[in-house]
Amino acid sequence: MTINLKKQVINIFKVIRKKDKELIASELAKELNIDYIVLMAAVNDLIGHNLGGFKEEEINQVSLNEEGIKYLKEGLPERKLITLMLTAGIKEILIKDLLEKSKLNTQIFYVGVSNMKKNRWIAQSKATGENKIFLTAEEFAETDLEQFLKRFEENPFIDYSTLKKDDLIQLDILNKRKLISKIRKTQRIIYLTKKGKTIKLSDLKELKQISKITPEMLSTGTWKNYDLKPFDVTKPGPLLKAGKIHPLINLINEIREIFLSMGFTEIRGPIIESAFYNFDALFQPQDHPAREMQDTFYLNNPKVAKLPNKDRVLAVKETHENGGDSKSLGWGYKWDEEIAKNTVMRTHTTATTIRRLAQFYENNDKPPVKVFCIDRVFRNEKVDKSHLAEFTQIEGIVIDENVTLCDLIGLLSEFYKKMGFKKIITRPGFFPYTEPSMEVAVYYDELGEWLEMGGSGIFRPEVTYPWGIKNPTRVLAWGQGLERIAMLYYGRKDIRDLYVNPIKWLRQQSY
Ligand code: PHE
Numbered sequence: 001m002t003i004n005l006k007k008q009v010i011n012i013f014k015v016i017r018k019k020d021k022e023l024i025a026s027e028l029a030k031e032l033n034i035d036y037i038v039l040m041a042a043v044n045d046l047i048g049h050n051l052g053g054f055k056e057e058e059i060n061q062v063s064l065n066e067e068g069i070k071y072l073k074e075g076l077p078e079r080k081l082i083t084l085m086l087t088a089g090i091k092e093i094l095i096k097d098l099l100e101k102s103k104l105n106t107q108i109f110y111v112g113v114s115n116m117k118k119n120r121w122i123a124q125s126k127a128t129g130e131n132k133i134f135l136t137a138e139e140f141a142e143t144d145l146e147q148f149l150k151r152f153e154e155n156p157f158i159d160y161s162t163l164k165k166d167d168l169i170q171l172d173i174l175n176k177r178k179l180i181s182k183i184r185k186t187q188r189i190i191y192l193t194k195k196g197k198t199i200k201l202s203d204l205k206e207l208k209q210i211s212k213i214t215p216e217m218l219s220t221g222t223w224k225n226y227d228l229k230p231f232d233v234t235k236p237g238p239l240l241k242a243g244k245i246h247p248l249i250n251l252i253n254e255i256r257e258i259f260l261s262m263g264f265t266e267i268r269g270p271i272i273e274s275a276f277y278n279f280d281a282l283f284q285p286q287d288h289p290a291r292e293m294q295d296t297f298y299l300n301n302p303k304v305a306k307l308p309n310k311d312r313v314l315a316v317k318e319t320h321e322n323g324g325d326s327k328s329l330g331w332g333y334k335w336d337e338e339i340a341k342n343t344v345m346r347t348h349t350t351a352t353t354i355r356r357l358a359q360f361y362e363n364n365d366k367p368p369v370k371v372f373c374i375d376r377v378f379r380n381e382k383v384d385k386s387h388l389a390e391f392t393q394i395e396g397i398v399i400d401e402n403v404t405l406c407d408l409i410g411l412l413s414e415f416y417k418k419m420g421f422k423k424i425i426t427r428p429g430f431f432p433y434t435e436p437s438m439e440v441a442v443y444y445d446e447l448g449e450w451l452e453m454g455g456s457g458i459f460r461p462e463v464t465y466p467w468g469i470k471n472p473t474r475v476l477a478w479g480q481g482l483e484r485i486a487m488l489y490y491g492r493k494d495i496r497d498l499y500v501n502p503i504k505w506l507r508q509q510s511y
Pocket residue numbers: 347348349350395431434454455456457477478479480
């Protein structure tokens with residue numbers, strides 16, 4: 001008659017059988033180097049086939065308490081004192097001097113002295129009127145108590161029932177000296193049944209190991225006839241090639257969170273923009289080189305864009321020609337409305353923040369207004385590992401009364417700190433639409449370098465006055481490219497990777 005058992009259960013069974021006696025479960029588990037629970041589960045399987053069992057026994061154990069452990073390591077106080085006298089060559093000494101030399105706590109010191117006397121290591125005399133002790137022997141061999149104490153070194157828990165009469169005397173001394181604790185425990189004893197002791201080992205068959213249970217096995221109950229392979233939860237699982245959010249979108253969402261946490265609202269604007277909003281409203285003269293075809297994509301279809309209300313177009317026209325009401329001299333040329341109507345692929349998201357200024361005028365909004373825009377822009381650039389013709393900008397503006405460059409620096413510091421850059425510096429820069437203008441650089445720890453992040457500044461009166469935003473209300477603005485940050489963030493050396501989408505890299509991204 002064969003019995004099917006798990007491989008591990010058979011192995012454990014063989015060990016028990018070979019030992020041919022009752023075994024303490026906790027000791028067997030330690031010997032086999034398996035978990036106690038695993039052993040007891042195996043015993044359970046043995047019980048299921050009437051091969052073995054276990055019984056419980058109450059046991060009394062003793063162990064050293066904290067003070068006892070200390071003496072086990074350092075020696076009993078009497079041993080410390082005698083060693084001190086021997087190494088210092090002291091044959092007789094005033095009690096009070098020894099106390100001082102020993103640096104022991106007074107109570108412990110006297111325990112030591114009294115035990116030295118008990119051990120007949122010293123004698124005490126007050127003959128000279130002073131309390132003195134004398135060595136009475138030359139050798140001070142290990143005492144029975146010390147020998148007994150050492151037994152706890154190998155075995156911190158000693159079974160009371162295993163102690164002999166002489167041991168009990170020593171245990172009693174330790175007990176009186178308050179150096180031990182008593183513990184009551186239930187211990188399990190594993191044994192084999194008659195069947196377990198006599199069954200032929202060849203009758204035991206290993207259950208087939210499987211790593212998967214099918215629905216059929218569950219419904220028919222046959223899963224019980226298999227040994228389930230244990231899982232190693234430390235091993236990596238199979239690669240899941242499921243869809244996930246693109247790293248760039250993840251980063252955008254994180255930046256969005258930062259702006260939102262700082263009280264900003266998101267705005268969006270058209271990708272196909274009028275030259276008016278992209279350049280003219282930003283006080284960029286119509287012959288500005290950035291407007292050239294080499295830098296800007298112009299569209300044939302639609303060829304022209306709608307401009308805002310005539311009076312606003314006029315305000316911008318006058319600002320260019322003579323400064324309008326901004327107290328500027330303007331550029332002093334004849335502004336052409338037809339040029340402003342041209343359609344372009346937005347070259348920066350600043351066009352979108354200008355649209356927010358226009359809206360501010362139209363709605364008669366009140367400051368403060370804090371908005372941001374994370375969106376696509378286009379420039380006629382040659383694409384290489386650090387340039388893209390189509391990329392993303394992150395832009396923010398604050399419209400408020402009496403805001404200054406210090407507020408802008410504060411905002412930028414806060415923003416970049418939240419992005420994980422702790423150190424930022426600003427240096428003078430130039431943009432046709434801000435005055436003063438600043439460039440922002442952040443310290444990138446991993447490279448140990450300052451990296452240029454983007455531009456910022458306070459919009460010039462020539463930009464804000466046409467929209468009724470006048471001193472002391474001012475507009476703080478900043479903008480930068482997203483993909484540069486993404487390169488740092490994801491450690492990519494080629495900016496194109498963000499769009500070419502190397503599949504291996506994308507698969508490594510977390511969910
Ligand atoms: N528009 C600028 C750029 O594209 C950045 C900028 C935004 C500068 C706002 C100043 C103020 O680089």
